Amino acid sequence: MREVPRPDYEYQIERIVSEYTRAMYRISAELQRLDLTDMSRANAAAALAEVVRILTELNETSSEWVTRNLPIAATDGVAGTIYALGVADTFEEARKIAKFNRINKAMVDAVIADTQSDLLAVTANVERKVRAAVRQATAESMRANMARGVNGRRTVNRDILDGVRKKLGDSVNTGIIDAAGRKWKPEVYVDMVTRTKTMEAHMEATINEAVARDALYGVISRHGAKDNCRLYEGKTVKLVPNAPGPYPYLGNLRGGRDVFHPNCRHVVSPIRKPPDAN
Ligand SMILES: [Zn+2]
Incomplete structure (x- = not known):
């Protein structure tokens, strides 16, 4: 019996995961630059604009990744079947003749769409949390400074500052909360999603090609x-x-x-x- 060669997408997965890690790091740095003791709406808006720019860039990168790598995984699955069934002598040869049948074409489109929406949910969630945290930071800071105007002292309370600082940090760290209520850091979630979806594309393609060949x-x-x-x-x-x-x-x-x-x-x-x- 010939076995389907075990696919290995580690390198590609590491690359996309590191794009998320880097983006989250850049967002954290942007938020840490905010002067919480004296924040204006303009500061907040500028920081948020930068965060949105980073996330938009990340969405583009991951969209390219998905449309490039999931078809590769599916092609490997088709080729694996062609090789396992003895239609080609080597896996390389099988890869050259591998084509998507109708079912596989539809499957690849569906897995791509699925993965895109899973990944977009991560950046959408980060954006929502960052916006909420920045809004709160701005409100706290402005309130404290209003109070200062009244009694002439700086009254930005240490505890409030720490709390705001923590909220800002946490806003970048929770990428997704799944159906079971587990919190995933963005890069850990992206690692799981891309790994699982490439394997899914591979297996679906393997099965569809096999069944088409009886x-x-x-x-x-x-x-x-x-x-x-x-x-x-x-x-x-x-x-x-x-x-x-x-x-x-x-x-x-x-x-x-x-x-x-x-x-x-x-x-x-x-x-x-x-x-x-x-
Ligand atoms: Zn297993």
């Missing part, structure tokens, strides 16, 4: 996983629910807590006949 089964790869995935390594699965035989349907295993969870690195190698048939 291969209805697959074998889950092994790399000595330590998590619950280990229970599934080497197992035969059905690629479509109505394929004959007592094998679990891959679609029911995916997205669960055990195998093919977020960040999972397992792949499926398509086969025409399950190992113990005939």
Whole structure:
């Protein structure tokens, strides 16, 4: 049996993640420059404009990343199937003849759109939080200075300053809060999303190409996983629910807590006949 080569997008993922890390760092630096003891609406507006500029640039970079890298992952999936089924002798050769069929074209468009919206949610959330934190900082600062005008002393309270400072910092650190209420730092969330979506594009493409070539089964790869995935390594699965035989349907295993969870690195190698048939 020929296995689908395990895809490796680490380099590309690291690159996009570091773009987020760098952008968040630049935003933090911008916010730290604000003089909280004497803030005007003009200061606040200038800082926010810079933050928006950084986020807009980041959105452009990540949009390019997504439209470039997800089709590559899907092509690798198609080529993996062509190679695993023995249609080409080498994976390189398989990659040269790999094309998206209709289902894969639609799938790639959908995963791209999905990933774009996940990533846009991160920057939108950072922008919303930064705006709220800057608005509060401006209000606190102006209020304190108004009080100073009345009693002639600087009354910007240390605790208030620290609180505002912390809010400004936190506004950059929470990229997303997921359905389970977990907070993700932007770069950690982006790492998970891009890793999971490239693997999803790869696997969807693998399956669609396999089914189009009448291969209805697959074998889950092994790399000595330590998590619950280990229970599934080497197992035969059905690629479509109505394929004959007592094998679990891959679609029911995916997205669960055990195998093919977020960040999972397992792949499926398509086969025409399950190992113990005939
Ligand atoms: Zn896994």
